[in-house]
Amino acid sequence: MLLALAIGVFVAAAAYLSYLIIERHRALESISRYNITFTVAQGINEFVRFERSLDAYAHGDVDKDEVQLRYDILSNRLRLFRDSEFREFTDLSPDREALVADLERAYREIEPLVRDIDQPGARRQILAILDPLQPRLVGLGSQANQYGGQLAARDQAELLRLQWLFSALVAGLIGSGAWLIVLLLTHNSLLTRAHNELRAVTVNLRHQEEMLRTQNNLFDAALNNMSQGLCMFDGGHRLIVANERYAWMYGLPPGELRAGMTLREILERIVAHDICSQEGADELFTNHQAAGDLTRPAGFLHTLRDGRIIAVSQRAMPDGGWVATYEDITERQRTEARIAYLARHDxxxxxxxxxxxxxxxxxxxxxxxxxxxxxxxxxxxxxxxxxxxxxxxxxxxxxxxxxxxxxxxxxxxxxxxxxxxxxxxxxxxxxxxxxxxxxxxxxxxxxxxxxxxxxxxxxxxxxxxxxxxxxxxxxxxxxxxxxxxxxxxxxxxxxxxxxxxxxxEPQMDQRLQARRALELDLRGALEHGEFELHFQPLVNLTSRKIICFEALVRWAHPERGLVPPSEFIPVAEEIGLIVPIGEWILRQACSEAMHWPEDISVAVNLSSIQFQRSNVVRTVSQTLLETGLPANRLELEITETVLLQESDETLTSLHALRALGVRLSMDDFGTGYSSLNYIRRFPFDKIKIDQCFVQDVATNKDSLTIVHTIVALGRSLEMTTTAEGVETQEQLTMLRAAGCAEAQGSLFGMPTPASGVAALLQKPNPVPDIRSGR
Ligand SMILES: Nc1nc2c(ncn2[C@@H]2O[C@@H]3COP(=O)(O)O[C@H]4[C@@H](O)[C@H](n5cnc6c(=O)[nH]c(N)nc65)O[C@@H]4COP(=O)(O)O[C@H]3[C@H]2O)c(=O)[nH]1
Structure with a gap:
């Protein structure tokens, strides 16, 4: 705006300047008007020269032509009196006008006289006409001179005014120019700033465009890497976007799906590719239409010709369009069916x-x-x-x-x-x-x-x-x-x-209930300190001395009294409680043995479950360490059931136990199916002949034979043999005769609480004298 104003002022000043220059030109032109004085002076001069030429002619100094020439010159001079400039001067005064008219008339009158100057009297007639005019002409010269002075003064003033105007205008122009420069500089800086801002905006726009492109790429990548198919339709139910997965799912080659297609058109193509039957497509169309009318998300299933099941999930958009996702749930359905099957089948x-x-x-x-x-x-x-x-x-x-x-x-x-x-x-x-x-x-x-x-x-x-x-x-x-x-x-x-x-039978239930009750009590027995150990002596039949005590657990039930191990050990084994109970027995037995003479060992029974469900070797070594009992004073009795598993781990454990220095006995030998088999596989230190053979050894020949066989076997394998459950002197005699090295049974002492061990050890001779027959 300011710039426009400045330019306007500038143009106006320039126009006015032009006008002033024209004015000045005019003023200068008017200076020519000073010629009026000159014209009048020239006229007077020529007038005088003409009169002199007449005189000279009269004296014969000049010829006729000279007179004629002077007349013509005078005539030309006087013709100037009729010029427009001169007329301005003559128009100012009637006298001047009359003088000019008189002069013209006089010239016309003397013209024939000049032509015939050689005629007598011609000169005088001319002079007579001209002489009255001369003073008036001189007067006119004086007026012309005065008029020229006035004009000069006026033009001088005009020129001065123009000079001032011109200077003012030039100053104005310089000012305007300066203003214009300032404005232009300001404008330029504004333009520079605007340019910079524009550049920043452009950079920003480019950045945003880049971001938009990146986002679009990400969007495309996300869209096309979706595991689900996706379609978006506008309010006119025309396709806005669909991802590659959708096209792939419906067997549509790349490029076949285009924005702007209607659902019908898409379905027609799907049917044309034989992906879906016409009825299926119609159903899909109807479902889409129905879901499109709902405000909440809708879902429906759709089966393709090849058996694939597509789960469609559709959500309406505010503009009346909708977005739908398509998921191939065939595998999921199969898996679900399989899971459902597995949930109900083995x-x-x-x-x-x-x-x-x-x-x-x-x-x-x-x-x-x-x-x-x-x-x-x-x-x-x-x-x-x-x-x-x-x-x-x-x-x-x-x-x-x-x-x-x-x-x-x-x-x-x-x-x-x-x-x-x-x-x-x-x-x-x-x-x-x-x-x-x-x-x-x-x-x-x-x-x-x-x-x-x-x-x-x-x-x-x-x-x-x-x-x-x-x-x-x-x-x-x-x-x-x-x-x-x-x-x-x-x-x-x-x-x-x-x-x-x-x-x-109903009683079975009662038995089971009783067992359950036992189980329940057993679980709390260890915690409540209801177990105790009894010790039964083992005697050496040669030295007739006690060499070992077998630890036998007892359960002092608060209501039932002492519960024998045959009743609760199998239950404890079944529910796994034998592991903590067995550890307690081992620790208790070893601790007790530490109070006995150093040549007396302790024998502890180990259950097969302890081998299966715990690290027996670690338990034994830790117990020995904790109690301080030397390993060679500990005997571990195991039954055939331990070896039944015949696994490498069991054998490794047995070897590891022997490596610790403890002795291993095979308990209840002869009762199992494969005792002989097992005894060959692992080098036990001792074989304990089951009491069923011992008890009728005196009455049953077979039992005696078995005892003899076991003793012979033990000897050949360098294993000690111990007879269990020796009750009578007769049995003892037979067992001794068979070569049995050790014996255990009521004949030497039934299991006794730990407090009774000392008394037994003080007994001078626990093995009855055979010869005495006691
Ligand atoms: N009739 C008769 N019996 C005699 C005679 N001498 C000893 N007995 C009994 O014979 C059993 C010998 O123990 P076992 O064969 O290892 O058989 C044991 C053993 O397999 C198991 N058992 C006992 N204590 C423990 C233990 O601390 N841990 C493990 N795992 N099992 C144990 O319970 C079974 C029975 O133990 P108990 O009732 O203490 O019965 C003991 C003992 O009291 C006798 O002269 N005549």
Whole structure:
């Protein structure tokens, strides 16, 4: 604005300056008006020269032509009096006007006279005409002179004014120029700033554009790397964007999907590629339309021709459009179906599991109630399965379970259900039986079928089974009760012996309850300090001295009194409590032995469970360290069950124990199936002949032979033999005669509390004198 004003002022000043220059030019031109004086002076001069030429002609000094020339010059001069400039001067006064008119008239009058100057009187006539005019002409010269002075003064003043104006204008122009320069500089700095700002804005814009591009790339990458297909439609139901996954999912080649396409057009292409049937596409269209009308997110499934299942999730957008995601859930559905199957079936045998079994029993009960039928639930588990698993490995164990399932299938009717409840436990629900004996028959068939050898690859396996039976409605009217009673009957069958079956009886439940109560009490016994150790002496039959005490645990139950180990040790083994109890026994026994003479050892029984579920070697070495008992004063008694597992770990543990310096005895020798076998595999220090042979050694020849054999075996393997449960002098005599080195039994002393050990040790001769016959 200011710049426009400055430029306007500048243009106006320049225009005015031009005007002043023209004015000045005019003023200068008007100076020519000073010529009026000159013109009048020239006129007077020529007038005088003409009159002189007349005189000269009269004297013969000049010729006629000269006169004529002077006349012409005068005539030209006087013609100037009629010029416009001169007229301004003459117009100012009538006298001047009259003089000019008189002069013109006079010239016209003298013209013929001049032409005929040589005529007599011509000169005089001319002079007569001219002479009156001369003074007036001189007067005019004087006026012209005065007028010229006035004009000069006026023009001088005008010039001065113009000079001032010009100077002012030039100053104005310089000012304007300076202002203009300032303005231009300001403008320039503004422009520079604006330019810089513009550049910054441009850089910023470029940066934002870059960011936008990056974001777009990220968006594209994210969109196209989604595991789900995605489509976005605008309010006019035209495609805005779809990712690659969507196109791939629906078999659309790249470029076939374009923004602006309608859902119908897309579906037509999908149908054309045979990805989806026309009906499927119509259904999809309808579902999309219906979901588009909803404000909340909607979802629906859609199956393609090749069987793929697509889960569509659609959400409306504020502009009336919608965005939908497509997920191929075929695999998920399969997995879910598989999970659902696995949740209800045993993966190994493909049999229904406990959940399904429970449902089937409940259904069977409902049906039995309707029809007035009976039904039976049979629980069974495999005898010796654990041994198979432990000795032959889990793969063989698994194969065995599958074969068992097969055999069970072959013995039941189609409508009956077999389930695997876990481990080696199976259950059968036998529908519509007429009599409990039918269930007994099935149980027998099962026992028979499973007692046949199983050929499992390289192994032939012999197992058996025990079966517990509960019959409805007699043994229970709901599934839980019936299943529980079948389980109790199984437990009873197992405790009765292997490969047998039992029907549920109410007393079984009581027995089980009693066992459960024992179990519960046992769990608190260690904590409550209810265990104590009794010690039974072992004597050397040669020196007739006590050489060792066997530690035997007792449970002083607050209500039941002393509970014998045969009652609670198997329970403690079953529930794993034997590990902490065994550790306590070992520590207690070693501590006690520290109070005895140094040549007296202590023998401690170890359970097979301690080998399986704890680190026996570490326990023993730590106990010896803690109690300070020398290792050679500790004997560990193990039974055949420890070696039954025959695993490398057990043998390694036994060797490690021997390496500690402790002695190992094989307890209850002769009662197991493979005692001889095991004795060959591990170099025990001692064999303890089971008391069943000892007790009838005097009456039964076979027992005596066995005792002789065991003693001979021990001698050949350099193992000491100890006879257990020696009660009579007769037995002692026979055992001595057989070569038994040590003996233990009521004849020398029954287990006694620790406090009784000292008294026994003070007895001078614990071994009765054979010869004395005592
Ligand atoms: N009839 C008769 N019996 C005799 C005679 N001399 C000893 N006995 C009994 O024979 C059993 C010998 O112990 P065992 O064979 O190791 O058999 C033991 C052993 O297997 C187990 N046991 C006892 N204490 C422990 C222990 O601390 N730990 C472990 N793991 N088992 C133990 O319980 C079983 C039974 O122990 P107890 O009832 O103490 O029974 C003891 C003992 O009291 C006798 O002359 N006549």
């Amino acid at each position: 993966a190994l045998t493909k049999l229904p599991n406990r959940i399904v079994f429970h449902e089937r029993v409940a259904q069977a009960l409902a049906r039995a109630r309707r029809h007035g039928d009976q039904l039976a639930v049979l629980y069974l588990d495999l005898d010796h399965f654990k041994n198979v698993n432990d000795t032959l490995g889990h793969a063989v164990g698994d194969a065995l379970l599958r074969s068992v399932a097969e055999r069970l299938r072959s013995v039941i009717r189609e409508e009956d259900t077999i389930a695997r409840l876990g481990g080696d436990e199976f259950a059968i629900v036998q529908l519509a039986i007429k009599h409990p004996a039918d269930a007994g028959q099935l149980a027998r068939r099962i026992v028979e079928a499973l007692s046949q050898p199983f050929d499992l690859g390289d192994h032939q396996v012999l197992i058996g089974t025990s079966v517990g039976i509960a019959v409805a409605p007699a043994n229970g009217e709901d599934a839980d009760q019936l299943m529980k009673h079948a389980d109790i009957a199984l437990y009873d069958a197992k405790s009765e012996g292997r490969s047998t079956y039992r029907f549920f």
